[in-house]
Amino acid sequence: MSLASLPRQPGAVTIGSADFPEDEILAYIYADAMKARGVTVSVHADIGERPAYIAALSDGSIGAVPEYSGSILDYLDPAATAKAPGAVYAELEDVAAAQGYAVTSDAPAQDSDTITVTKTTAAKYHLTTIASLKNVAGSLSLGAPEPLLTVPYGVPALKSVYGVVFQRFVPLSAGGTVTQTALRDGAVGAADIFSTDPSIDTYGFVSLADTKPIFAAQNVVPLFRLSVLTRPMAEACNAVSARLTTATLRKLDGEVADGASPATAAAQWLSSTGLG
Amino acid sequence: MIPGLLSRTTPDPGDNGLPGLHRVPIWFNDPLNWKGPDGLLAYTSEHIVYTIVVLAVAMVIAVPLGLLIGHTGRGSAAIGGSVNALRAVPPLGLLILLIAVISPHIHITQGFTYLIARGSVPYFIPAMAVLLVLAISPILTSTYAGVQAIDPAVRDAARGMGMRPVQVVTRVEFPNALPLIMSGMRSATLQVIATMTVAAYAPLVGGIGRLIVDGDQDLTSLRYGYPAMVAGGITVAVLALAAEGLLALLQRRVVSRGITGRYSTRREKYERHPPAASRGARAGSARRMRRSGQLSHT
Amino acid sequence: MGALWHYFLSNRQQVQGWAITTIWLAAVPLAAGLALALPAGWAASRFRWSYPPLVSLAGALYTIPSLVLFLLLPGILGTGILDTLNVAVALTVYTFALLVRAVADGLSAVNADTLSAASAMGYTGRQLLIGVQLPLAVPVIGSGLRVAAVANLSLVSVASIIGTSQLGQLFITGSSLGILTPIVLGLICFVILALCFDLVIRLAMRVLAPWRRAVPG
Numbered sequence: 019m020s021l022a023s024l025p026r027q028p029g030a031v032t033i034g035s036a037d038f039p040e041d042e043i044l045a046y047i048y049a050d051a052m053k054a055r056g057v058t059v060s061v062h063a064d065i066g067e068r069p070a071y072i073a074a075l076s077d078g079s080i081g082a083v084p085e086y087s088g089s090i091l092d093y094l095d096p097a098a099t100a101k102a103p104g105a106v107y108a109e110l111e112d113v114a115a116a117q118g119y120a121v122t123s124d125a126p127a128q129d130s131d132t133i134t135v136t137k138t139t140a141a142k143y144h145l146t147t148i149a150s151l152k153n154v155a156g157s158l159s160l161g162a163p164e165p166l167l168t169v170p171y172g173v174p175a176l177k178s179v180y181g182v183v184f185q186r187f188v189p190l191s192a193g194g195t196v197t198q199t200a201l202r203d204g205a206v207g208a209a210d211i212f213s214t215d216p217s218i219d220t221y222g223f224v225s226l227a228d229t230k231p232i233f234a235a236q237n238v239v240p241l242f243r244l245s246v247l248t249r250p251m252a253e254a255c256n257a258v259s260a261r262l263t264t265a266t267l268r269k270l271d272g273e274v275a276d277g278a279s280p281a282t283a284a285a286q287w288l289s290s291t292g293l294g
Numbered sequence: 295m296i297p298g299l300l301s302r303t304t305p306d307p308g309d310n311g312l313p314g315l316h317r318v319p320i321w322f323n324d325p326l327n328w329k330g331p332d333g334l335l336a337y338t339s340e341h342i343v344y345t346i347v348v349l350a351v352a353m354v355i356a357v358p359l360g361l362l363i364g365h366t367g368r369g370s371a372a373i374g375g376s377v378n379a380l381r382a383v384p385p386l387g388l389l390i391l392l393i394a395v396i397s398p399h400i401h402i403t404q405g406f407t408y409l410i411a412r413g414s415v416p417y418f419i420p421a422m423a424v425l426l427v428l429a430i431s432p433i434l435t436s437t438y439a440g441v442q443a444i445d446p447a448v449r450d451a452a453r454g455m456g457m458r459p460v461q462v463v464t465r466v467e468f469p470n471a472l473p474l475i476m477s478g479m480r481s482a483t484l485q486v487i488a489t490m491t492v493a494a495y496a497p498l499v500g501g502i503g504r505l506i507v508d509g510d511q512d513l514t515s516l517r518y519g520y521p522a523m524v525a526g527g528i529t530v531a532v533l534a535l536a537a538e539g540l541l542a543l544l545q546r547r548v549v550s551r552g553i554t555g556r557y558s559t560r561r562e563k564y565e566r567h568p569p570a571a572s573r574g575a576r577a578g579s580a581r582r583m584r585r586s587g588q589l590s591h592t
Numbered sequence: 593m594g595a596l597w598h599y600f601l602s603n604r605q606q607v608q609g610w611a612i613t614t615i616w617l618a619a620v621p622l623a624a625g626l627a628l629a630l631p632a633g634w635a636a637s638r639f640r641w642s643y644p645p646l647v648s649l650a651g652a653l654y655t656i657p658s659l660v661l662f663l664l665l666p667g668i669l670g671t672g673i674l675d676t677l678n679v680a681v682a683l684t685v686y687t688f689a690l691l692v693r694a695v696a697d698g699l700s701a702v703n704a705d706t707l708s709a710a711s712a713m714g715y716t717g718r719q720l721l722i723g724v725q726l727p728l729a730v731p732v733i734g735s736g737l738r739v740a741a742v743a744n745l746s747l748v749s750v751a752s753i754i755g756t757s758q759l760g761q762l763f764i765t766g767s768s769l770g771i772l773t774p775i776v777l778g779l780i781c782f783v784i785l786a787l788c789f790d791l792v793i794r795l796a797m798r799v800l801a802p803w804r805r806a807v808p809g
Contacts, residue, residue: 037765037768038768038769039769064606163511164508164509164511164512164518165511165512165515167512167515167518168512168515168517168518168519186331186332187332188411188498189504189508189511190497190498191768194768194770195398195770196417196497196498199413199416200413200497200498203403203412203413204403204412204413205403205411205412205413205414205498206413275770310666310670310671310672310673310675311672312666312667312672312673314667315664315667315668318667379783381742381743381746381786382742382745382746382782382783382786382787383746383779383782383783384745384746384749384750384760384763384778384779384782385746385749385750386749386750386752386753386760386763387749387760387762387763387775387778387779387782388779390763390764390766390767390775391763391772391775391776391779393767394766394767394770394772394775395772484655487657488657488658488659491657491659491753492659492750492753495753506659506663506753506754507753510673510753510754510755513673520666520667520673523663524663524664524667527657527659527660527663527664528660530657530659530660531655531656531657531660534655534656534657535652535655535656538651538655
């Protein structure tokens with residue numbers, strides 16, 4: 019999708035978000051950036067899970083939502099196979115266009131599943147990549163969201179691609195205080211924690227490198243209804259995406275975890291980059 | 295293409311996107327779903343053990359307290375009011391509140407056999423606390439009501455016989471109140487078995503509710519999703535019905551026959567209690583006690 | 593306190609929507625369950641042979657935990673797992689199970705002398721039922737209804753385990769975002785609703801059975 023083919027006037031859009039803080043922050047960041055370019059923007063935060071807010075997007079209740087490339091690709095096209103960032107984005111562009119959507123540029127920032135252990139565990143078993151778990155996993159338990167047990171890129175992939183089979187699967191959400199505490203106290207040996215979770219920095223967890231990879235790239239990417247997208251919107255989002263790194267996301271998540279509101283954290287970061 | 299992709303597809307989604315109910319017998323038939331630390335047998339035994347422990351503690355707290363309040367007649371208004379208010383508190387909300395407030399301050403990381411998973415104690419305590427509160431309520435009110443329903447003449451007679459207050463309570467009031475105490479206990483048991491499923495919202499806590507809470511995260515999975523949830527639900531229902539049946543039998547055995555008026559033969563009945571004017575009064579009080587039975591549910 | 597009000601204001605639309613759903617999910621089954629329990633309870637009181645089986649059936653239905661019905665109904669009715677209809681139907685079954693016995697006992701408990709006097713005054717069978725037995729049974733049925741109302745509200749909140757959209761979602765929000773405010777707000781809402789339902793039912797009882805007030809005790 020080339021910028022030149024888009025309408026030139028600023029236009030108006032309602033940007034929605036999923037019901038977790040990070041997506042809310044992203045919604046406010048993109049919203050404020052577009053506002054600075056004259057677009058009329060309103061934010062509809064906390065819509066719910068993916069089925070809920072994509073339904074809102076497809077029926078026009080919202081015009082845009084900040085997404086994660088690998089997950090939304092899998093959702094729009096379950097047969098998709100791309101894993102690497104560039105490949106995922108390219109496939110996503112085509113799939114989105116075929117369904118009446120459009121994606122602007124993706125950001126370097128990623129928030130994906132990881133297999134994470136404590137510093138002590140990593141040191142004890144000399145763990146750096148997921149592959150290095152092969153001989154050790156049999157004595158460890160894995161804490162992860164229930165779907166990871168059955169989803170093709172989860173536990174089945176750990177076994178078929180890496181030969182890693184954990185002793186036990188403990189259902190826990192991917193991040194959040196319960197999972198962090200479980201990992202720290204040794205209730206689970208390894209946990210699935212989203213890569214931007216502030217706890218990784220706070221507690222010095224080690225996310226094992228997914229070298230093969232089994233987890234698709236999850237670059238932050240704004241998803242628009244094609245009919246709503248205008249050139250100033252695209253340019254505003256592209257400028258933001260260029261500056262959004264995983265470290266930035268982690269920092270913003272940390273601020274919100276400490277009590278800041280997503281809107282404030284977003285506004286502060288945006289003005290610090292000079293884009294909003 | 296990663297092998298195993300098709301295991302996620304629901305081969306028979308109805309209009310509601312869920313695997314059909316016919317998958318449930320298939321789920322029950324698979325021995326893998328029964329065995330192991332995450333199998334139905336393990337969860338069911340956890341469920342039963344937790345229930346027994348909660349009920350035992352609830353009886354130890356509520357029965358003496360109820361006997362005391364019934365015997366002295368003091369504190370009934372306060373108890374009645376607060377117990378009724380507790381019925382209106384949503385158990386899930388109370389559980390989540392306790393977890394948010396208490397769990398971060400509990401630093402016990404060890405577990406206890408397979409019953410209490412490692413690291414689960416900070417969440418186990420709020421869960422059991424909620425269940426305990428739910429169980430104490432019906433037992434307390436029915437104990438108190440049971441003592442209050444006793445014919446004052448009976449208590450008078452006991453005192454007239456020279457019994458000290460403690461003896462009046464243990465030898466007269468408790469046995470006479472037993473039918474109601476037991477019905478309160480039955481009500482409490484049902485509530486605990488049912489609400490234990492909700493307690494599984496607490497992370498890492500066991501019981502059959504685990505199948506339901508975890509299954510909700512992956513509905514379309516044939517092994518861990520909706521079929522597992524329904525199977526777990528059916529198991530809880532069977533458990534509840536079995537417990538109700540057992541306790542009904544127990545009530546028949548334990549409650550003194552002099553109170554319910556039930557005898558195995560007519561001769562036995564007439565030998566022990568020859569027909570007299572007293573029979574009308576006894577039947578009347580039994581009927582009165584049965585009617586003021588407790589209704590509470592979860 | 594201010595934090596609660598602030599939270600409510602910033603999420604007003606969503607909380608109000610949830611509140612309306614909660615109210616009708618608790619109230620409609622009360623009415624429907626009562627409507628079903630009245631004829632069943634009457635039959636149990638009128639035909640004594642039907643009393644044990646009906647009351648046993650009611651007891652068995654009552655014993656089955658409500659969450660189980662919430663889970664079974666999507667499979668039986670074909671509804672989605674989030675559909676509020678599941679909760680409404682399940683709670684109707686419970687209210688029915690709870691009230692059948694109250695109706696039966698309430699109707700049977702009417703004093704035989706009263707019935708004789710009324711029939712001597714010329715009340716026919718149906719007039720007896722509607723004019724004498726039912727009004728006199730109002731206290732017993734009403735108190736069963738009060739218990740059912742509180743139980744129903746509590747059960748609606750349990751539906752959050754499977755994600756149904758009602759006030760119980762406030763607890764889920766607080767739990768996943770790690771904040772206390774929505775949790776406390778939710779608890780307060782449910783207690784207020786319970787008090788309101790209880791008040792409405794007690795008022796209705798007074799209207800339908802005013803003589804209870806005239807006699808102290």
